[in-house]
Amino acid sequence: MNLLQQTMERIQGLDQEMVGKARERVDSLIKPPHSLGKLEELAVQLAGISGELYPEFDRKAIIVMAADHGVYEEGISSNPQEVTYAQTMFIAKGITGVGVLAKTAGAEVVTVDIGVKGDFPNDAGVIGRKIRQGAGNIATGPAMTIEEAIRSLETGIAIAEAEIQKGANLLGTGEMGIGNTTPSTAILSVLGNIPSEEITGKGAGVGSGGISHKAQVIKKAIETNRPDKDNAIDVLAKVGGLEIGGMAGVMIGAAANRVPVVLDGYISTIAALIAVSIEPKVKHYLIASHASAEPGGKKASELLGIQPVLHMEMCLGEGSGAALAFPLVDAACRIMKEMATFSEVGLKI
Template identity: 70%
Template sequence: MELLEQTIQRIEDLDAEMMVNAQLRVNHLIKPAKSLGKLEDLAVRLAGITRQLYAPIDKKAVIVMAADHGVYEEGISSNPQEVTLNQTLAFPQGLTGVCAIANVSGAKVVTVDIGIKGDIPRDAGVMIKKIKYGTDNLATGPAMTRDEAIKALEVGIEMANEEVKNGTNLLGTGEMGIGNTTPSTAILAVLGECDPLEITGIGAGVGEGGIVHKAAVIRKAIEVNQPNRADGIDVLAKVGGLDIAGMAGVMLGAAANRIPVVIDGYISSVATLIAVSIEPKVREYLIPSHFSTEPGARKASELLGVEPMLHMDMCLGEGSGAALAFPIIDAACQMMKQMATFAEVGMEL
């Protein structure tokens, strides 16, 4: 709890003066006004985050939180639960979707076992930060204790701090966990005050009972646990997941270090809702990457008040959308550094 509280206290507002300076430069670059659209807005916000006119973005990492979910017992997924462990082992080998996409921009992928049901070999290239062997079944009781939820948040903070210490200046969030769209949708239903059926999707593969059964399980979980909507940590503990908590912690840690963090799709967006409920200032440090095809993705974005940059019909997770957005962020930085102003080339406005 101490690390979480210290981290929250370190999160500050963006540097307004630097953003004004950045906007002035953008306005005077040799181009028609607003002609680079969202790249201009992004460059200004990066200046506010980093407190530097030319944001230093040259070392990137996606942190993937891997965990299992006790609600799998309810038949909400068509995939074997062992896929979580097996897929996690594939990340260090560079064989997964996010690894292929991250390679385009030279980003590394850091994989964390925060709650896989089985044991990962110590030499597998995965960071072992296990809180427990998967959450408990949220349909019958809390997914985890409040203390476990806080510890999982702090794992994310620790991972962000470690990456910053190693020189990383742009982070992305990712996850791996069979069944994790179920707790994500439960969190969203609570925070968004909506019926689970409206926002429940197939995830990586829905069980035999289909979406109706999956939504019923989520509805039951909310009824059984009665999470307090005004307390993000309570919601996380009662109907959330360890992977979701870890990602929220990464966001908190990144904000405390004034590092921009790119959020992936649906599950990352739900983790963002938790992070923002803990400290609202985190929102300004987050860059949404893409609209997931999961039904709840739009609702999550609306609650966050953000519009993701990309519409790619993706729903892989893993941090794949975040990695895909990295080159766009590079472009915003290069626009600021490389383009000249009218004054610099002796042209009159």
């Protein structure tokens, strides 16, 4: 808890003086007012985060947290649970969706085993930070202890800070874990006070019982564990997942170092809800990449209060949406630095 508490105490809000200067410059660029839409808001946010009018984010890294879930035992997924292990290996090799998209964005992919069932070879390229061999079955008991939940958050903080110390100045969050839309939806149901039936989707492939069975499993998990919606760590421990805690920790760690974080889709957004519930100022450092195709995706974004910049009908996960949105961060920086203002070209508007 010491690392979590100390990190939270370091988080500050945006540099409001720089926000004002950035807003003034954006509004004076040679274009119709607000014609660059969300790109203008992003440029202002990045200036406020960095404290620089012309920031540059040339060292990008996507941190992929991987873990399994005991709730798989309830038949909520059509995919073999072993896919988590295999896909984590493939992510580390750079041959999955996030690997390919990260290459196009000039980003590194950092793969972390925070709770995958099974152990990886030393040469797999996977960072070993396993807290336990998968979360518990939330339909019959808690996903983890409070201590393990805090460890998952602190693991994310430590990984983020290690990457920042190596030079990363823009992070993305990603995950791998068969069945993890189930705990994600449970968290959303609790924090948003939304019936599970309204926000449960098929995830990467729903089990033979269909979406209605999955929604009932989520409802049962909440009734069994009775998480306290006003205590995000309690919610994470009782109905969450290790990779969700890990991603939330990445966001907290990045915010403490004034580094922006690009969220992936649904599960990353749920992790953001945990992070922001723990420390509201984390929200200033978050950028939502794409609108997830999951039914709970829109509700999660609304609850977080950050609208995605892309609508691609994607639901891959892994951090793929973050990689796809990285060039938009570059574009926002370039319009600030390279577009002229009306006064600079001698026009009075």
